[in-house]
Amino acid sequence: MPEQPVRARLVDVAERAGVSKATVSKVLNGRQDLSVRPETRRRVHEAAEALGYRPHSGARALAGASTHVLALLVPALGNPTYVTIARGVYQRARQLGYLSLLAEDFDGQEADESFNDLVQEGRVDGLLVASARPGHPLLDTLSRSPVPHVFLNRAVAGSGRNVTMDVARSSVTALDHLHGLGHRAVGHIAGPPGITPSEVRKEAFLRHADALGLDAAPVASGDFTEDGGGFAARELLRPTDGGERPPVTAVYTSSLAQAIGAMAAIRELGLRIPEDVSVIGNDDLPVAAHLHPPLTTVAMPLYELGTAAVDALVATIESAPVGDVVVPTEPRLVLRGSTARPPGPGVTP
Amino acid sequence: MPEQPVRARLVDVAERAGVSKATVSKVLNGRQDLSVRPETRRRVHEAAEALGYRPHSGARALAGASTHVLALLVPALGNPTYVTIARGVYQRARQLGYLSLLAEDFDGQEADESFNDLVQEGRVDGLLVASARPGHPLLDTLSRSPVPHVFLNRAVAGSGRNVTMDVARSSVTALDHLHGLGHRAVGHIAGPPGITPSEVRKEAFLRHADALGLDAAPVASGDFTEDGGGFAARELLRPTDGGERPPVTAVYTSSLAQAIGAMAAIRELGLRIPEDVSVIGNDDLPVAAHLHPPLTTVAMPLYELGTAAVDALVATIESAPVGDVVVPTEPRLVLRGSTARPPGPGVTP
DNA sequence: AAGTTCGAGTCAACCGGTTTCCTCGGACGG
DNA sequence: CCGTCCGAGGAAACCGGTTGACTCGAACTT
Numbered sequence: 098m099p100e101q102p103v104r105a106r107l108v109d110v111a112e113r114a115g116v117s118k119a120t121v122s123k124v125l126n127g128r129q130d131l132s133v134r135p136e137t138r139r140r141v142h143e144a145a146e147a148l149g150y151r152p153h154s155g156a157r158a159l160a161g162a163s164t165h166v167l168a169l170l171v172p173a174l175g176n177p178t179y180v181t182i183a184r185g186v187y188q189r190a191r192q193l194g195y196l197s198l199l200a201e202d203f204d205g206q207e208a209d210e211s212f213n214d215l216v217q218e219g220r221v222d223g224l225l226v227a228s229a230r231p232g233h234p235l236l237d238t239l240s241r242s243p244v245p246h247v248f249l250n251r252a253v254a255g256s257g258r259n260v261t262m263d264v265a266r267s268s269v270t271a272l273d274h275l276h277g278l279g280h281r282a283v284g285h286i287a288g289p290p291g292i293t294p295s296e297v298r299k300e301a302f303l304r305h306a307d308a309l310g311l312d313a314a315p316v317a318s319g320d321f322t323e324d325g326g327g328f329a330a331r332e333l334l335r336p337t338d339g340g341e342r343p344p345v346t347a348v349y350t351s352s353l354a355q356a357i358g359a360m361a362a363i364r365e366l367g368l369r370i371p372e373d374v375s376v377i378g379n380d381d382l383p384v385a386a387h388l389h390p391p392l393t394t395v396a397m398p399l400y401e402l403g404t405a406a407v408d409a410l411v412a413t414i415e416s417a418p419v420g421d422v423v424v425p426t427e428p429r430l431v432l433r434g435s436t437a438r439p440p441g442p443g444v445t446p
Numbered sequence: 447m448p449e450q451p452v453r454a455r456l457v458d459v460a461e462r463a464g465v466s467k468a469t470v471s472k473v474l475n476g477r478q479d480l481s482v483r484p485e486t487r488r489r490v491h492e493a494a495e496a497l498g499y500r501p502h503s504g505a506r507a508l509a510g511a512s513t514h515v516l517a518l519l520v521p522a523l524g525n526p527t528y529v530t531i532a533r534g535v536y537q538r539a540r541q542l543g544y545l546s547l548l549a550e551d552f553d554g555q556e557a558d559e560s561f562n563d564l565v566q567e568g569r570v571d572g573l574l575v576a577s578a579r580p581g582h583p584l585l586d587t588l589s590r591s592p593v594p595h596v597f598l599n600r601a602v603a604g605s606g607r608n609v610t611m612d613v614a615r616s617s618v619t620a621l622d623h624l625h626g627l628g629h630r631a632v633g634h635i636a637g638p639p640g641i642t643p644s645e646v647r648k649e650a651f652l653r654h655a656d657a658l659g660l661d662a663a664p665v666a667s668g669d670f671t672e673d674g675g676g677f678a679a680r681e682l683l684r685p686t687d688g689g690e691r692p693p694v695t696a697v698y699t700s701s702l703a704q705a706i707g708a709m710a711a712i713r714e715l716g717l718r719i720p721e722d723v724s725v726i727g728n729d730d731l732p733v734a735a736h737l738h739p740p741l742t743t744v745a746m747p748l749y750e751l752g753t754a755a756v757d758a759l760v761a762t763i764e765s766a767p768v769g770d771v772v773v774p775t776e777p778r779l780v781l782r783g784s785t786a787r788p789p790g791p792g793v794t795p
Numbered sequence: 796a797a798g799t800t801c802g803a804g805t806c807a808a809c810c811g812g813t814t815t816c817c818t819c820g821g822a823c824g825g
Numbered sequence: 826c827c828g829t830c831c832g833a834g835g836a837a838a839c840c841g842g843t844t845g846a847c848t849c850g851a852a853c854t855t
């Protein structure tokens with residue numbers, strides 16, 4: 098059997114190849130500050146292969162080289178959006194020879210401590226921060242720290258380290274769709290204030306609603322959860338000044354969970370989807386297709402956001418920082434059953 | 447400001463406390479093979495505190511001590527069930543001073559490689575395997591390897607390292623509920639064959655259906671996904687031998703996603719939930735409450751499964767293995783709108 | 796009073812890599 | 826023919842902890 102009973106070490110490889118530790122190290126790390134005969138190089142690789150050599154990560158980290166570990170901080174793992182991002186991060190990291198550590202930022206405090214530890218203990222080479230929020234303690238820590246890091250999804254203005262998606266475009270896509278169906282009064286359920294993608298999405302919504310000349314474009318804010326969406330939906334649909342029809346015929350939400358909550362709330366108000374109210378949400382995740390009715394969404398390139406963030410971070414680590422990055426893939430409309438033409442004022446063509 | 451500009455090392459602490467490196471190391475690691483005066487102990491702790499000392503993980507691992515890192519392998523991160531487990535693992539690990547690494551086992555191959563690397567590179571102290579499956583390459587690797595590990599959720603018979611929930615009980619709870627409502631023909635949507643929780647749930651279902659004397663208890667298998675649930679539901683509801691009523695009045699699914707898919711399929715068949723068919727699923731996750739109708743579920747102690755698995759693994763690492771463990775929390779019925787009395791044969795009391 | 800034991804630490808060898816500075820022999824230039 | 830340069834690789838220090846063996850003085854025994 099080709100298995101080694103015990104870990105092979107660098108010396109073992111060196112011995113088998115008939116060279117010194119130093120040479121093996123340099124060859125295996127592909128350093129070009131040393132000239133080696135192709136023949137020697139081959140022998141080293143062969144020996145390493147034959148012994149199934151894996152460098153001990155601790156020793157490596159200790160000797161000043163990198164750990165090849167990245168850490169990703171997300172605000173909520175319960176949110177499938179972040180899970181998708183995390184998968185992108187994980188897979189791309191592995192492709193590049195890195196490992197990724199996943200941490201959840203329950204209360205904002207946790208993050209700061211946990212990341213400090215990670216960095217101080219020399220466990221990670223870099224940080225991917227998806228949970229930036231104004232005033233977050235970590236931001237301050239990071240800004241005065243030399244550890245490589247990027248912000249993804251939630252941008253930090255002026256950091257020059259943001260990796261984001263074309264969030265503004267998603268609002269345009271959603272509105273164009275609803276406008277094309279004939280909607281003239283569309284409400285938006287935004288995320289909590291102060292969070293970049295939420296703010297950007299809201300502003301783009303308002304700007305484009307204006308450009309399209311909509312009659313009404315009210316906005317309500319709520320958490321990115323089902324309940325947040327439910328409350329906001331009730332707010333948007335409460336009939337104003339004695340009228341008996343809801344003030345909007347369609348709702349565009351900032352997250353998928355909000356859309357689910359909004360749908361439940363809309364039905365509880367005795368309205369039908371999509372006959373009375375159309376609903377369109379952001380982020381196309383598997384569950385969207387199986388809701389009742391199936392939810393029309395704007396698919397955001399979440400997975401790619403993850404991979405792009407890793408690319409940016411690794412570039413930073415290798416001292417070739419790339420500045421702010423916007424993932425090139427555009428948001429894509431996924432048409433399903435939750436959007437339709439608005440109820441005509443008695444008109445049934 | 448109390449921040450140190452540069453990492454404090456063990457020697458720095460030793461110097462400040464006026465003792466040797468060895469003493470500091472032993473004191474901070476709480477080893478009792480050394481007697482130290484309380485006074486000295488205090489000085490050491492003070493010095494460490496003052497300097498904000500964090501041991502370098504690489505150095506520590508290299509010196510033969512543990513890395514204090516655990517790795518968790520899950521079959522699919524897209525499945526919120528595993529995310530919940532992962533949270534339990536992550537938090538309990540941190541409480542015990544460990545870090546947890548999350549890996550996704552996309553194809554079964556990945557896992558084996560990735561875990562081998564992790565272990566070979568001395569990155570982790572132990573493994574939490576939630577994706578065991580008969581014939582999984584990792585099982586073989588693990589059985590001949592000295593690395594501490596436990597299997598959670600999916601048990602490996604005879605390993606003496608299983609951490610599981612009372613899955614059989616969940617079938618009993620679900621069936622009792624349906625039986626109490628008057629259902630006499632209940633279908634079960636099981637997971638893929640060969641996977642322990644799925645098998646156990648199925649067998650418990652059949653056994654208890656027998657004990658209750660149900661008229662019919664057909665079983666269909668499908669992936670743990672929405673689509674898997676959808677296909678299986680169609681199979682269960684296909685009218686047999688020319689009858690026009692579906693052969694069952696209720697469906698009990700092995701996963702939440704399956705329940706969502708089943709609900710969609712049931713509606714596509716022109717049946718109402720819960721008037722025509724009741725649906726009850728396993729695992730109570732937030733989305734269940736916001737479905738249409740809100741889904742009745744059996745809540746499994748997933749988070750605790752994660753914490754219990756960490757406890758068991760850490761015990762194993764500290765050479766006090768605990769054998770098979772069953773999480774004590776019992777499955778709990780969460781009553782919502784997807785279950786009701788079966789349609790009477792024309793009887794409306 | 797001398798030997799022994801015990802408490803309280805210290806010494807120094809490791810762990811497995813990385814990296815800096817050398818060495819050594821042959822080719823080449825003058 | 827001798828000095829120099831260069832290609833190819835080696836020696837050893839070092840990274841920051843951990844650990845078992847060892848020391849040293851005081852107390853305890855007999």
